[in-house]
Amino acid sequence: MTDTERFDAGMSYVIGLDVGGATIKGAVFNDTSEPCCDIRLKTYSSQNTSDEILASMSDAIKQLVTQARVLHLGELAGIGIGVPGFVDSIKGVVLHASNLHLHDVNLKKWLESEFSVPCVIQGDARVGALAERELGAAKGSDSLLYIVIGTGVGSGMILDGQIYEGAHSAAGEIGHTILKPDGQVCACGKRGCLETLVSGPQLIVNYQRRTRRDEHFSAKTLSERAVSGDTDAKAVYRDAAKTLALALANYCTTLDPSIVVVGGGVSLAGEVLFEPLREFFHIYTSPQLSKSIRIVPAQLGDRSGIVGSGLLIKKFLQSKDR
Numbered sequence: 001m002t003d004t005e006r007f008d009a010g011m012s013y014v015i016g017l018d019v020g021g022a023t024i025k026g027a028v029f030n031d032t033s034e035p036c037c038d039i040r041l042k043t044y045s046s047q048n049t050s051d052e053i054l055a056s057m058s059d060a061i062k063q064l065v066t067q068a069r070v071l072h073l074g075e076l077a078g079i080g081i082g083v084p085g086f087v088d089s090i091k092g093v094v095l096h097a098s099n100l101h102l103h104d105v106n107l108k109k110w111l112e113s114e115f116s117v118p119c120v121i122q123g124d125a126r127v128g129a130l131a132e133r134e135l136g137a138a139k140g141s142d143s144l145l146y147i148v149i150g151t152g153v154g155s156g157m158i159l160d161g162q163i164y165e166g167a168h169s170a171a172g173e174i175g176h177t178i179l180k181p182d183g184q185v186c187a188c189g190k191r192g193c194l195e196t197l198v199s200g201p202q203l204i205v206n207y208q209r210r211t212r213r214d215e216h217f218s219a220k221t222l223s224e225r226a227v228s229g230d231t232d233a234k235a236v237y238r239d240a241a242k243t244l245a246l247a248l249a250n251y252c253t254t255l256d257p258s259i260v261v262v263g264g265g266v267s268l269a270g271e272v273l274f275e276p277l278r279e280f281f282h283i284y285t286s287p288q289l290s291k292s293i294r295i296v297p298a299q300l301g302d303r304s305g306i307v308g309s310g311l312l313i314k315k316f317l318q319s320k321d322r
């Protein structure tokens with residue numbers, strides 16, 4: 001089936017954008033949740049101004065409309081966007097996204113005036129949580145934690161079926177819960193956050209210290225070494241699993257979700273991470289929680305941001321129709 005054939009007359013189309021630190025990924029969705037067309041743009045760097053980044057988002061949306069052969073912008077029903085940073089989704093304001101140099105920017109207002117369709121903005125990990133809940137590893141769960149461990153540690157919470165943002169739009173920052181008060185300084189300025197202990201770059205440092213070898217390689221290579229049986233790599237993952245289990249146990253003891261979904265590059269080590277993670281989680285939580293709460297790998301990988309952003313705007317439009 002061609003893209004054109006997918007776009008039946010009378011259907012409404014939405015765009016989901018996943019705005020990362022250096023890349024914008026986006027897709028057009030129709031009523032089936034299947035992306036009809038997707039793009040990946042490497043369009044900016046940390047040197048770009050906020051105006052240039054906003055222009056890149058606008059370009060990405062226009063490219064998607066063109067490539068998906070939606071005849072004109074009038075056939076677009078709405079736009080959902082996941083942004084790495086603090087977001088006030090009610091006002092549609094990006095409060096603080098340090099990678100993008102966006103501070104107190106009303107992205108919703110700007111996009112709605114550009115494209116004349118409803119736009120919904122949300123934090124990227126929250127959008128990922130929505131995607132995993134609707135179409136991924138946490139399908140059907142009304143209460144979940146989604147944690148992404150890569151260069152940093154992000155997370156999104158769904159409680160009682162709704163994305164939970166907290167009173168100040170700051171809920172779910174499990175990556176910045178402090179596990180070692182005298183530990184390393186984190187990007188947030190505090191010491192010993194979970195992020196400083198289990199991020200991909202930190203696991204590489206831990207491996208270098210352990211092996212006393214100054215080799216340079218990616219977090220993906222480290223996970224491949226662990227999976228292929230490298231005992232030092234496995235030990236590094238086991239230590240990280242122990243720390244992560246402590247953070248998750250504290251979270252779960254407080255909020256009692258039905259499932260914890262772990263994604264991001266560090267999770268690609270599979271059972272090398274998950275087996276000790278479940279083992280220590282069992283030690284750190286009550287028997288009732290440890291036997292009931294599932295800890296599973298994410299299923300949507302790096303598509304969770306695009307899919308979740310599409311779902312975000314679809315749900316918003318559905319709620320308006322009711």
Ligand SMILES: [Zn+2]
Pocket residue numbers: 175176177186187188189190193195
């Ligand atoms: Zn921190």
